[in-house]
Structures are given as C-alpha cells and as structure tokens.
Amino acid sequence: MDNLAETVKTGLFLDQSSFGPYSLSVMGHKEADVCLVCQQPAANRCSSCQSACYCSKEHQKQHWKTHKSSCVVYQIKEDKRLGRHLVARRDIQRGEIVLKESPLVSGPPHTTGPVCLGCHALLQENKVVPCAQCGWPMCSKSCADKPVHKPECEWVKEKRKEKVKISQFTSPHPTYSCVTPLRALFLKSKDPWAWEKLTSLESHTEERKQDGKYEQDRFSVAAFLRRFYKLEKEFSEEEILKISGIIQINGHEVPLSEPGYISVYWKCSLFEHNCLPNCSKTFTDSGDVLIRAAVEIPKGSHLSISYTDPLWSTPARRQHLMLTKYFPCVCSRCSDPTESGSFFSAIRCPTKNCDGMVLPKCFIKDFEIWRCLKCNHKVTSKQAAGICAKVAQELSGVRKGDVSSYSNCINRVKNLVGENYCHLVEAKLTLAQMIGQSSSKGLADVEDGLLSTKETLSRQLISLADGVFRAEYRIRGVLFFELHAAVAELARRQVNKKNSNAFVLQARLLESGGYLERVIFFLKHEPQALPEGKIYKQALQNLKDLQNLYKTMGITPAV
Ligand SMILES: [Zn+2]
Ligand SMILES: [Zn+2]
Ligand SMILES: [Zn+2]
Ligand SMILES: [Zn+2]
Ligand SMILES: [Zn+2]
Ligand SMILES: [Zn+2]
Structure with a gap:
C-alpha cells in the first residue's frame, strides 16, 4: 500500500493547521530512527519531508518551530485532474532549493551500446575488465565493486549461475535495455520502501499497448529477463512490463556519464510539466536530482519542471510530450502562439516587402492555417513545416567550430524565420560560446x-x-x-x-x-x-x- 497516497486520501495532508504538518505517517523504513526531541526510537516521520523523526505527536508539535525552516517547501496534494502533484507550502525565493532527492533506481538507457555497469560510461572493447563475480564487462575493477552494480551481479550468481559474456561491442546492444528494469525488480525484495514508491508511479500501460511499445518490451525486456535470470516464478510478464513502462515514463536522463544514464526519482516525478516551468532541474555529482525555484514562487502555486526541451518549437515540444509522456500539453506557453512575444516558433512572411511574423491562431486547437500578423497572408501548416525543415537543414550543414560558417548561415536563414526562431537561437548560443x-x-x-x-x-x-x-x-x-x-x-x-x-x-x-x-x-x-x-x-x-x-x-x- 502506498502510505503516502493513503495519507493524502485521508486528508491529513490537506487539513494541516497553520502550525505545520502534524500528521504522522509510519514508513516502512530500513534504519532505526530516533526522535529529534528525546532521542528515543521513533517510527513516525514528518509527513511533508519524510526525514524528521519523532516518537510522538507531542514531540513533533514541540519541535515544529525549529523544524519549520528546514522542512520541505512543498506539500503533496491530489486531485482528479492532475493526480498527485506538488504545491508551494510557503513563498519560495528565486534560486532556493526545492528538492534534493536520491534516485530509486538508476541504470543504462533503453537503447545503448555496452556501457560500464558501475559508472555507465561507454565501454571500449580493448579496455574491458570483466567483473570477477558475474562476468559483466566493466571499465575497471573499482566499478565492479560499486553498489549500483549489485542487483545484476547478485542475480547472475544466485539465479543464472553462469557468467555473462558480452562479445559484441556494437551499438545498440539488446541485453542492456534490460539492466535498469532488472535493478528495479531487485528492489521488491531488497528495498520494499523504494519498491512501493516506484510502483506508485505512472506506467501508461494502456497507451503503451496502443502504440506498440508494450508488445516490443514483452519480448525484448520481459521475456528476456525471465529467461536469462530465471525469474519466471517471481515476476509475471505484466509486472515486468509495468516496471519497464514506469522507467520509460518517469526516467530522467542524467548527463553525468557519456552517454547519459537513466534515473527514476519519486518526488521529482510528482512535479507537473510546464514548457515554461517555475523550477529548474540539475543533478549533483553523486547523481541526486536537485531542483531550485527558477522564479519567485508564491505560496499555493503548483510546482513544475519541463519534461521536454524548452529550446524546441511549440509543435516539436507538443509532439515529443505526446509520444513519450502521452499527454497533449496545454501549458501557458503552448497556449500563446507568440510565446511571450518571442516568436520562437514563427516563420517570416514570404510576401515580398513584408517582414511580418506568420503563426497559427493557436498551436493547440487551430493550427492548420498560419497567417501573417501584418498582411494576413495565408500559409498552410504543411508549407510552414517545409520552411522550418529547410532552416533546420541549412543550420545542420554548418561546419563545426567554424565561426564564419555559423555567422553566414545565421544571416542566410534570417529572411525565412524570426530573429528568435528556435533553431536560430540554438545556433546563436553555439556561436556566442565559440x-x-x-x-x-x-x-x-x-x-x-x-x-x-x-x-x-x-x-x-x-x-x-x-x-x-x-x-x-x-x-x-x-x-x-x-x-x-x-x-x-x-x-x-x-x-x-x-x-x-x-x-x-x-x-x-x-x-x-x-x-x-x-x-x-x-x-x-x-x-x-x-x-x-x-x-x-x-x-x-x-x-x-x-x-x-x-x-x-x-x-x-x-x-
Ligand atoms: Zn520524542
Ligand atoms: Zn518536515
Ligand atoms: Zn566504470
Ligand atoms: Zn558483477
Ligand atoms: Zn507546453
Ligand atoms: Zn506579411
């Protein structure tokens, strides 16, 4: 049972008095915790931050004045439309840390060549050190000893009883798409708390059945894992497929290795999406996610991060969110075709002597016909897409590291799109640094x-x-x-x-x-x-x- 969801449903979170979160929730946690007031064993935690422990309600009340400043700045709420989401518990300053959280599970991305299962960096065939325990190729002996590698290492020894051999170092390598799901399944018996949090996340099983990803994973992930690690008795195909969906829907690409690896976080998954979010996401050197307030956030506001690339055009962002997260974005930025007057997704009017910007009335509902805001000239969305593709192609042809090639190209495409057009902005970013x-x-x-x-x-x-x-x-x-x-x-x-x-x-x-x-x-x-x-x-x-x-x-x- 999801204790937290239960707490939310019973309203304990929602009925907090102005003195703070007095509701206590009992977490199935691993270590013995002590009360912050009397140092006696404490099984109860502050329901907001889940980190301050108390022996009793009285001691939590007593400690609130001190704890208030270090307790989390958000509240978890739940409603029908959004499901669980986070709301600012007080005014949050710009730049303030909103959340720092360790991953529930980390591992290689769904599609990758052989990577080291300790540091997740791409392996070079001639520099591989097989793990002495399980045979998985690693980049070094010390990587084989890292705790992150333990799940597949243990299950190879205990269940497969035969060392792993990777002989092909081509990309993509199918075996690697199963490692992160395996590490997630490993939590079920080894870390029930993390397992409970992980399985409470969205898997979009129905949508994944519709677009074929579910069937793909049935063979490449579920059937393979059950056979290779002899997990048939422990996990059904459906259970593995749900986990695989959860990882693909909620996984964050962590750019700390080359290629990046995937981590799933619990509370971080409760942030809403917005293409102009009020929170900024980064990672610590140890792989925790760190979220700061990007702007001043008034008490009661919903907290959001972006699940797509804010430097993409509105059609590109919306399509990406639909394909990977299965929702049509209707955020404030997607609802405003001019994107705060930046004309980030607009093309230039093709009419002679007109320098107007051409946009649809709305990217969400009314995007078949684009019109020039100055002369009302009509362009179909297909024609507009053609112009955007032409600009993208021109810019992809620039010589890397060549300043004049960049400047010339930027000048060439300026008569096709606006000054702040998405691809142009990306090229300018590169040029400014170059x-x-x-x-x-x-x-x-x-x-x-x-x-x-x-x-x-x-x-x-x-x-x-x-x-x-x-x-x-x-x-x-x-x-x-x-x-x-x-x-x-x-x-x-x-x-x-x-x-x-x-x-x-x-x-x-x-x-x-x-x-x-x-x-x-x-x-x-x-x-x-x-x-x-x-x-x-x-x-x-x-x-x-x-x-x-x-x-x-x-x-x-x-x-
Ligand atoms: Zn106490
Ligand atoms: Zn707290
Ligand atoms: Zn390594
Ligand atoms: Zn190993
Ligand atoms: Zn949006
Ligand atoms: Zn015009």
Whole structure:
C-alpha cells in the first residue's frame, strides 16, 4: 500500500493547521530512527519531508518551530485532474532549493551500446575488465565493486549461475535495455520502501499497448529477463512490463556519464510539466536530482519542471510530450502562439516587402492555417513545416567550430524565420560560446567586430530567457559568463586606447563583475562533472581577481 497516497486520501495532508504538518505517517523504513526531541526510537516521520523523526505527536508539535525552516517547501496534494502533484507550502525565493532527492533506481538507457555497469560510461572493447563475480564487462575493477552494480551481479550468481559474456561491442546492444528494469525488480525484495514508491508511479500501460511499445518490451525486456535470470516464478510478464513502462515514463536522463544514464526519482516525478516551468532541474555529482525555484514562487502555486526541451518549437515540444509522456500539453506557453512575444516558433512572411511574423491562431486547437500578423497572408501548416525543415537543414550543414560558417548561415536563414526562431537561437548560443575559443590567447585574439558580435548575441539571448527558457539555469549561467568575458575584454582594450577614458573603463569592469555574480547564482549547484560546474569555479576565481583589481584601481562597487 502506498502510505503516502493513503495519507493524502485521508486528508491529513490537506487539513494541516497553520502550525505545520502534524500528521504522522509510519514508513516502512530500513534504519532505526530516533526522535529529534528525546532521542528515543521513533517510527513516525514528518509527513511533508519524510526525514524528521519523532516518537510522538507531542514531540513533533514541540519541535515544529525549529523544524519549520528546514522542512520541505512543498506539500503533496491530489486531485482528479492532475493526480498527485506538488504545491508551494510557503513563498519560495528565486534560486532556493526545492528538492534534493536520491534516485530509486538508476541504470543504462533503453537503447545503448555496452556501457560500464558501475559508472555507465561507454565501454571500449580493448579496455574491458570483466567483473570477477558475474562476468559483466566493466571499465575497471573499482566499478565492479560499486553498489549500483549489485542487483545484476547478485542475480547472475544466485539465479543464472553462469557468467555473462558480452562479445559484441556494437551499438545498440539488446541485453542492456534490460539492466535498469532488472535493478528495479531487485528492489521488491531488497528495498520494499523504494519498491512501493516506484510502483506508485505512472506506467501508461494502456497507451503503451496502443502504440506498440508494450508488445516490443514483452519480448525484448520481459521475456528476456525471465529467461536469462530465471525469474519466471517471481515476476509475471505484466509486472515486468509495468516496471519497464514506469522507467520509460518517469526516467530522467542524467548527463553525468557519456552517454547519459537513466534515473527514476519519486518526488521529482510528482512535479507537473510546464514548457515554461517555475523550477529548474540539475543533478549533483553523486547523481541526486536537485531542483531550485527558477522564479519567485508564491505560496499555493503548483510546482513544475519541463519534461521536454524548452529550446524546441511549440509543435516539436507538443509532439515529443505526446509520444513519450502521452499527454497533449496545454501549458501557458503552448497556449500563446507568440510565446511571450518571442516568436520562437514563427516563420517570416514570404510576401515580398513584408517582414511580418506568420503563426497559427493557436498551436493547440487551430493550427492548420498560419497567417501573417501584418498582411494576413495565408500559409498552410504543411508549407510552414517545409520552411522550418529547410532552416533546420541549412543550420545542420554548418561546419563545426567554424565561426564564419555559423555567422553566414545565421544571416542566410534570417529572411525565412524570426530573429528568435528556435533553431536560430540554438545556433546563436553555439556561436556566442565559440567566439574566442579557437585561439590559446582566447578573446585577446578576437577582432573588434567579432567581439561585439559575442557581446550582442549574449545580451540578446539573455533577454530572451525570461519568456522562453527561464528555468534553464545552465544556459543562463553560461550566457552571463560569455557576456562577462566580452565586457572584460572590451575594458582591457579601453586601457590600450590612446585617449582612454577612466570612467568608461571602471564602468565596464564593474559591469563585468556584476555578470560574474549572476554566473555564480545560476551555476552554484552544477556538478563538477559537467562543464558548467567548471565554469562556476572559473567564475569564482575571475571575480576574486576582479575584486583585487578594483582595490588596486580604487574602485568601490556599489552595494
Ligand atoms: Zn520524542
Ligand atoms: Zn518536515
Ligand atoms: Zn566504470
Ligand atoms: Zn558483477
Ligand atoms: Zn507546453
Ligand atoms: Zn506579411
């Protein structure tokens, strides 16, 4: 039984007094917990955060004043339309951590070549170390000892009783699509608490039966697992298929390995989807999911993250959500064809001498005919899709790492789509980062014109963030880093000018430092394993250097 769902249904969550969550729920938890007040054994937990333990209701009440500030900022609610979802328990500050959670299960993605089952990195055939216990190929001996590898390792020894041999290192390798489902099944006997949470998540079994994914998994996952690990007596095909569905619907791609691996989290799965979400998602170096408030969130608001790529056009996002999560998105961004006036999915009017934007009345209900907002010229959705495909094709033809190839292409497609068209934005993002990367001297080697292009692009994209990708803290942090670098270089060039202006120089340096503070705000929780984690470290160092420079120059930053 899902204790939490039960608690929600009985209304204990919903009837909290203003003094806080006094309802206690008894969790089948592994370790013995002690009461935060009297240190006696405690089987009850705070129903909101599930982490503070108490021996009695009295001690929980007594402790609430202290616990209030460290207890979670959300409440789990349930209704017919949304099912279980999260609501802000109080006003949440922008940037505040909303949730940090360990995965219920992690493993290779559904489709992958042979990866190390310790660190999930792609294996190189000539550098493989078979696990001494089970034979699965690993990248190193230490990876074979990692706890994450235990489920398949144990079941090979206990049930299969014959070592695994992987001889083909081609991609995709069918055996690997079964590893994550196996690890999930392993929880049933080894971690009933996690099993209960996992099986309470949505599996979309009916929809998966309709589109054929269910039947595919019947052979490639369910039948295979039962035969290979001799699980016929323990798990029915239906049970395995449900688990496989849960992983595919709720799995998050964790970018900490190459290729990324999949993790399923419990509370993280309760966030609603929104294409312009109010929360921002990242991962810690140990693979926990970390969710921050992307904007100020007033008490009572629903908490949301994005289950698709916010840098895709509205038709692309909606199609992706329909195919992978089985729902038609009707969020505020999908309902507004102009996407906060950015025209992120719009094409340009093909009429001569008209520079109007062409859009359907609504991407959700009325998208067959697109019209120019200036001259009312009509374009069918098929024609519009053709133009979008042409732009995508042009941009995919640019030479990687070639600044002029990018600039030329961006200029070429500008008469087909708007300035902020999705693919164009992606190309601009790449270009803004690329300028200054090719030389060991960095930006010092870049000519004035390109330096100002870098500055302009960064500013343009930063101002686009609010309406389109406000929760993409990684991208926003990187953009501020690029802008700080461009502005600092402009300051340096100011010094070298004949009649250099001290005020302009000071203003530029202060401006650059201000941008570094933004970088630090956006990237401070990024893991070291990602480039953004390294940019964060660099930003801290640059800011320190800059502050020393302020001192020697006698500049006082305004507080
Ligand atoms: Zn107590
Ligand atoms: Zn709590
Ligand atoms: Zn490894
Ligand atoms: Zn092993
Ligand atoms: Zn949407
Ligand atoms: Zn027009």
